[in-house]
Amino acid sequence: MSAPKSTAARRGLLIILSSPSGAGKSTLAKRLMKWDPSLAFSVSATTRAAREGETHGVEYYFESRTGFEDMVARGDMLEHAEVFDNLYGSPRGPVEAAINDGRDVLFDIDWQGGQQIRNSVLGMHTLSIFILPPSIAELERRLRGRGQDSDEVISGRMKKSRDEISHWPEYDYVLVNDDLDQTEERLKSIVSAERLRLSQQPQMSDIVRDLNAEFEARQ
Numbered sequence: 001m002s003a004p005k006s007t008a009a010r011r012g013l014l015i016i017l018s019s020p021s022g023a024g025k026s027t028l029a030k031r032l033m034k035w036d037p038s039l040a041f042s043v044s045a046t047t048r049a050a051r052e053g054e055t056h057g058v059e060y061y062f063e064s065r066t067g068f069e070d071m072v073a074r075g076d077m078l079e080h081a082e083v084f085d086n087l088y089g090s091p092r093g094p095v096e097a098a099i100n101d102g103r104d105v106l107f108d109i110d111w112q113g114g115q116q117i118r119n120s121v122l123g124m125h126t127l128s129i130f131i132l133p134p135s136i137a138e139l140e141r142r143l144r145g146r147g148q149d150s151d152e153v154i155s156g157r158m159k160k161s162r163d164e165i166s167h168w169p170e171y172d173y174v175l176v177n178d179d180l181d182q183t184e185e186r187l188k189s190i191v192s193a194e195r196l197r198l199s200q201q202p203q204m205s206d207i208v209r210d211l212n213a214e215f216e217a218r219q
């Protein structure tokens with residue numbers, strides 16, 4: 001099933017994916033982008049070093065700490081936070097451009113970023129989804145299996161995962177990412193349902209007005 005159009009007469013929806021590191025949100029984000037190429041992925045800026053295979057402007061914009069802080073000082077970040085001793089943030093310009101094109105925007109960010117986007121001055125609809133791992137042992141297996149971080153980095157991320165998980169009640173939906181295909185299907189259903197709700201909302205007051213007029217005419 002292909003994605004329903006996101007370009008109905010409404011402004012873009014901000015879709016926020018958060019999870020403890022390693023639960024699978026980047027994997028799910030990639031699948032969502034493949035399902036609906038009209039989605040705009042918000043490429044974050046970060047001060048962390050690029051991993052092998054990561055390209056500037058694709059996975060992240062890799063910035064120096066000073067470069068990042070300058071962006072924040074200029075108001076160029078929609079949200080930003082310190083995560084695992086590095087700075088991460090969502091550049092404002094591409095998000096605003098996508099919204100102006102009527103596109104929905106996908107964020108792969110932590111709970112601090114999630115809070116800031118939900119409270120941001122953009123006044124946009126947000127849809128937030130928290131991804132849980134099926135177990136802590138499996139979370140660690142996934143972080144190790146990814147094979148991209150040192151033991152020290154992995155143990156730091158495992159320690160922070162409990163705090164990240166404690167923010168699940170702030171999200172509209174929570175999914176346990178056990179079977180990847182099943183989680184992907186659930187995620188797509190959530191996005192489709194929210195788009196349907198938002199696209200129908202403006203017509204509903206007209207429909208109810210007509211229904212009420214019909215009641216009046218029957219009296």
Ligand SMILES: Nc1ncnc2c1ncn2[C@@H]1O[C@H](COP(=O)(O)OP(=O)(O)OP(=O)(O)O)[C@@H](O)[C@H]1O
Binds near residue numbers: 019021022024025142
């Ligand atoms: N449902 C799943 N079952 C098994 N492995 C999975 C599943 N989902 C993701 N993975 C694997 O787990 C590893 C971590 O996934 P991913 O990089 O998407 O996590 P993440 O939440 O984006 O992490 P980070 O926050 O550090 O960016 C990857 O190797 C990925 O292939």
Ligand SMILES: Nc1nc2c(ncn2[C@@H]2O[C@H](COP(=O)(O)O)[C@@H](O)[C@H]2O)c(=O)[nH]1
Binds near residue numbers: 044045048081089110
């Ligand atoms: N608040 C934000 N958090 C972000 C952003 N981009 C990523 N992240 C979070 O960082 C961790 C670690 O990512 P990694 O690529 O180093 O593994 C990840 O779990 C995200 O939650 C951002 O723009 N803002």
